[in-house]
Amino acid sequence: MGDNNDRSSATRRDYIKYTGAASAAAMTGLAGCSGGGDGEYPDGDITYIIPFSEGGGTDTYARQFISHMGDELGTNIAIENVPGAASLRGTGQLYNADPDGYTIGGFNPPSTPVSAMVNPPEYDMTKLEGIGTYARTPFVVVANPSYEIEGFEDMIDRYADGELEIFSGKERGGVDHVLALLMKGNDSYDLQWDRYVGYDGTGPAVQATISDEVPVSIATDTGAAGAAEDDRIDVLACLSSQGSEVFPDIPSTTDLGYDNIDFLGQLVRGVFAPEGTSEDHIEVLTEALEAALQTDEVQSWSEETGNVVEYGGPESASNAVADAFEQIPEQVDLEAVRDAASQ
Amino acid sequence: MAFAAFSEALSLVFSWPTPLWVVIGLTLGMIAGALPGIGSSLGMAIILPLTLPLGPINAIILLVSMYSGAMYGGSISAILVNVPGTGGAAATTFDGYPMAKQGRAIDALSMSATASAVGGFLSVITLLLISPILIEAVLLFGSPEYFLMAILGLSMITIVADGSMVKGLVAGAAGLLITTIGIAPNSPELRYTYGSLGLYDGIDFIAALIGMFAIAEMLKLAGQEGGIADGDIDLTGSTLSGVKETLSHPGTIIKSGYIGMFIGAIPGAGATVSNFLAYGESMRSSDDPGSFGNGNPLGVISSEASNNGTIGGSLIPTISFGIPGSGSTAVLLGGLLMHGLRPGPQLFETDLHITYAFLIALLIGNIFIILIGVLVVTRLAKLTLIDTHIIIPMILVLSMVGGYTLRSNWVDVITVLLLGFFGYIMVRKDYSIIAFVLGVVLGPIAEENLMRSLQISGGSYDIFVTKPLSLLITAAIILILVGPYVKPALEKRLA
Incomplete structure (x- = not known):
């Protein structure tokens, strides 16, 4: 049939x-x-x-x-x-x-x-x-290359040391902000940022990371692709356990041993x-x-x-x-x- | 590499049928731009999916031509019936419409076509020239600078609000207050939404503009016999005199075009802000500021040169970082992505010929704007002789429909009506409409970037003066605010 x-x-x-x-x-x-x-x-x-x-x-x-x-x-x-x-x-x-x-x-x-x-x-x-x-x-975490952050764990350490204070992404009250709060409160991640700065979309957040207005930001993988290709940002990790098609070589946080947060770490377009x-x-x-x-x-x-x-x-x-x-x-x-x- | 890309782009643009898409795009844009509420973004969005069979270059050329056409098209209804077809043509009404009332609609229309074309041409040429250093230039601007630019715009209230300064400030504050409706920027806090989802995003400033200009003017016209042109006035002026007059003010065109370009590069600002600022600057530097608002051609020229100038500027964040500064550039960005062109450094390296191709198409488009604007559109001046009994219902319907089409939101229709009455009363009582509109348009940009700057600095206001660029803008704001008081005192002392 x-x-x-x-x-x-x-x-x-x-x-x-x-x-x-x-x-x-x-x-x-x-x-x-x-x-x-x-x-x-x-x-x-x-x-x-x-x-x-x-x-x-x-x-x-x-x-x-x-x-x-x-x-x-x-x-x-x-x-x-x-x-x-x-x-x-x-x-x-x-x-x-x-x-x-x-x-x-x-x-x-x-x-x-x-x-x-x-x-x-x-x-x-x-x-x-x-x-x-x-x-x-999927969402990824990106950083300004001048900080020379060596991967996601190094980033977590630097927030813990107080070397980094600001974390960013889209507007407060949106998914990125909730993701940031989740990683802060979750014992497995223990991401100790001090201030969250919200931008009007992934594009502006990535731009602010490039211009060093903020050191690290959450972005969608597609939103970070252009800047990453030009080495203007470092992509540290993917927040979806299924990884990113755009960045196949970037580890997911679950690969690195952190808790699975797929319910927040990726947009499912339905x-x-x-x-x-x-x-x-x-x-x-x-x-x-x-x-x-x-x-x-x-x-x-x-x-x-x-x-x-x-x-x-x-x-x-x-x-x-x-x-x-x-x-x-x-x-x-x-x-x-x-x-x-x-x- | 740049030269090779440029010559490749030239051959792309001049190969048939690409020039045809330029003309089609411009014409569609002019129509969309002249209709309030449709404007460039909705017009482009309707066309967007139809561009699929065209291939990336022709599709993007069609879209940018529509954008350019709409920027000019907004002036047509602004001049003829006091209805700014787009937010970028709002300041065109101030002198364009009085000119139409004086029977000089042909002059005003050919001026707007010429100024739009020259302003657009200038900004795109500049964009072509600075494209190698574009990305670095954009990176100089951050949240503190955006906030300061918005304050600089608000400080123009002191210049454009002729008459009582207190009334000007009250009008500006009323505009700012309106922008507090909706979800607060940078926090999920709801303000004055009364449980209605339709109010979550606040008052749409295009709806506000349609109300303040179109409805308010129709209320006023309802008490007048005959057509829009006063009494028995015949249409005077010729298309050529309008073109000549415009070209005799190169300083105003250049200044306004670059104001447009600069403002356009700031995300969220765009032509709606730049046309007021260019108008304000034109008024500030004039020997006879009192003549503005009564049909001074410089008013039309500055507003129109700036809104087309905005195009070159607004493309900067769009193509360099994929940040759409306005509705139109959002759709354009959608078009780029749809056709597999990813904004970013690539568009200045491997895909440089594509970037050049659509910039060249924009340049050619400006020549067509003059031709179509001067030869065809000026004939619409006869509209001003039609009896207001026929015009008013048409404009009312168009304004309501336009309000609804903005976001399919009834709140926008109510905004059009309420602010229409509000605007009518403001004009009657001599409150500055420009001050009000500046408040409405700049309020959200100022608030969002103020909050964000303070989040970054941890609450310290030093962030607004620590970088050379922010310090420079701060100094400019102070100069604008105290200038009118200090200048006479200085002159007195010198004398």
């Missing part, structure tokens, strides 16, 4: 790295069904809500694969950017949309869950149904549907997402631009949200994050 539906050649399929092997197997089984019995859905345009502005990372990805997802479904998917409130507004709009399979959206745990934990909105994000994940963006969306619809959407990621266009774009595309099933999307909500409050003092203004 899969022959004419499973259009991807073996080589193309090889590009995709399955993070959820079980779900992939389940979907291969379903691959032939959409053209057969259930021809009803979708029979109209689908809206894809992006809770960020045009031109950002999430938007750039979406504008690549969403049209292919529409092609797979035989319909149009219209992108609607609903930026604001640290992505809580667009996510809220997704949450409140009718669960009819015609409104879906994408956000990136743990980023949006952290925003929700710091300033709780009136909806429960964990109730959203996962459709799948399409990429993973696609979600409102609570109550029928399982059948989710299956169709998941299948379309997987197929879209395997198209030649998306794959060659990914190869050319270095924007890694990695498919994951519905549960990898749901789990990323659930893990964030379970583990972050246990391990980080959220009150301290909220009170950051007074520090």
Whole structure:
């Protein structure tokens, strides 16, 4: 049954790295069904809500694969950017949309869950149904080369000695800040920074590291790539146990013997549907997402631009949200994050 | 290497159909720029996914041409109906619109085209020349310098607020107060959001500008018979006289273009700030500051030269560090990434020909701005003769829709309306609109960078005077603030 539906050649399929092997197997089984019995859905345009502005990372990805997802479904998917409130507004709009399979959206745990934990909105994000994940963006720790920091352990020592005091990343109250607090409070890391300086995005944080306004900063691996290539920054470690495709030679902190902090150490770029969306619809959407990621266009774009595309099933999307909500409050003092203004 | 890259870029830009993309980009940009709320960023975002089949060079050229076209396009509606199509054209309304009311819309339109083109040309040429040392130059600026630049901008209130100084300061403070709505910069603290997610990001300054200028003016026009041009005034002036007049003020164009470029290089500032500063500087250095606001051509020239000048500047952080200073450069950055061009040193080394290609395309684009602006757009001057009963509903609808399209947020529509009434009252009671807008635009930049500088220094204010550059800006601020008091005293003593 899969022959004419499973259009991807073996080589193309090889590009995709399955993070959820079980779900992939389940979907291969379903691959032939959409053209057969259930021809009803979708029979109209689908809206894809992006809770960020045009031109950002999430938007750039979406504008690549969403049209292919529409092609797979035989319909149009219209992108609607609903930026604001640290992505809580667009996510809220997704949450409140009718669960009819015609409104879906994408956000990136743990980023949006952290925003929700710091300033709780009136909806429960964990109730959203996962459709799948399409990429993973690990965080790395970067340093100004003039400090000649010899790896992550050396950095920890220098903070402990008081030689380094300032640690930085994106805005206070965001994922980077929570990561910094986690590493400070966690006995395994024991990263004793004195002051956290927040920047308006990874780009500005990396620039500030290069100009030595701050010695060390958290950055996304893609955000640090350009500066690292030019030796303007040293990349010390990757905060995801799965490592970074951009920096394959950089050790992860788990490689170095520190605790696994994957629930915070990487952005999992996911696609979600409102609570109550029928399982059948989710299956169709998941299948379309997987197929879209395997198209030649998306794959060659990914190869050319270095924007890694990695498919994951519905549960990898749901789990990323659930893990964030379970583990972050246990391990980080959220009150301290909220009170950051007074520090 | 640079020369080889330059000649390769030249052949790229002049090979068909690239020039066509320049013209298409400019035209689309002008239309997007002239429509309030659409502006360059939304227009570019709509086009962005359609550029995929074009290949990187043509795609980026199309996008930067749109950006350039929109910067100029914003002046069209600013002059004709007092609606700044983009934030960068807000100061153009101050003298452009009075000129239109006096029947000199053709003059004003051809001036804005000429000034935009020359200002844009200057900044891009400069960018081409300094590109080898660009990254080092950007690294000189950090959080303390950004904060001081914002304060320098705010100190311009003392110059641009003609009339009562107290009223000027009150208006500026009101603008600053509005920027305290929303999530505080550098801390997750919520301020005046009353549980509404729509208020988390505060008041959008473009919505504020649309309200203050468009709605306020429509309220005023509602009490007036006939068209926008006063009474039975016929359209006077010719396209050529506008061009000549503009070119007879090279000092203003050069100064304003470079103010635009400099401000554009500061993330978060952009054309919305630079056009006011250039306008303020033009007013400060004028022998007859009183004529500003009543149709002084220098007002149009300085504002328009600066907003197109901003383009060259805003490309600096975008292409050197991947930091988008504005909505438009964010979309442009998205375009670069989408087409596999990673901002950073590479764009000045192996990909130098691509960087040169789109800078050359921008240069050529400026020639088209003059041609299209002078030959085609000036014909729109007839709009000022159309009865206000027809114009007002159109502008009201356009402003509301524009407000909503900014962020798909109803708060922005309410902002447009409320600040419209507020602006109307401010004009009636002689409070400075410029002072208010400077507060709205510069408040967030000042606050964010103040907080960050103090985090870095551990609370010490020394950070604002310890580096030569920050010391220099601090001195400039003091000079602007005390200059008007000290100058007459000095002159008296000398006399």
